[in-house]
Amino acid sequence: MNEKVWALSVNGPVVFYDGDCGLCDRFIKFLIRVDRHTCLRYSTLQGTTAESVFGPEQGTSDIWSVRLLDKSGSYVRSSAALRALAHAGGIWKAAKLFLLVPPFIRDGVYRFIATHRYRWFGKTEACMVPTPSLRERFLP
Numbered sequence: 001m002n003e004k005v006w007a008l009s010v011n012g013p014v015v016f017y018d019g020d021c022g023l024c025d026r027f028i029k030f031l032i033r034v035d036r037h038t039c040l041r042y043s044t045l046q047g048t049t050a051e052s053v054f055g056p057e058q059g060t061s062d063i064w065s066v067r068l069l070d071k072s073g074s075y076v077r078s079s080a081a082l083r084a085l086a087h088a089g090g091i092w093k094a095a096k097l098f099l100l101v102p103p104f105i106r107d108g109v110y111r112f113i114a115t116h117r118y119r120w121f122g123k124t125e126a127c128m129v130p131t132p133s134l135r136e137r138f139l140p
Contacts, residue, residue, distance in 0.1 A: 036088065
């Protein structure tokens with residue numbers, strides 16, 4: 001893990017998500033609601049933080065994946081989503097059990113949903129405006 005990535009993850013896990021995706025928007029709102037320790041931070045894949053960490057996103061937005069960056073590394077697709085839930089704490093720590101399912105199965109389901117997410121959940125009309133207390137948890 002390079003120095004810049006390590007410095008970003010030291011302050012808590014960061015969930016990177018497609019800011020245009022209705023499903024991703026709902027997932028982030030859910031994480032905010034269940035994050036018992038308020039440890040998770042958020043950044044869109046279209047943002048400057050994501051670009052500085054991962055470089056410009058490759059391909060079209062319909063193939064982008066949720067990403068998680070924490071002290072143990074960088075994760076994509078189902079691993080990122082499950083680890084983000086586990087970081088939220090409480091009952092959601094049990095999400096880590098699903099990491100025992102082979103990645104080709106988990107990511108197969110993830111890809112199927114991701115391929116259809118715009119059709120099923122639409123695109124967000126406007127960005128969520130975080131409350132002042134949430135604003136510090138959103139990175140550019």
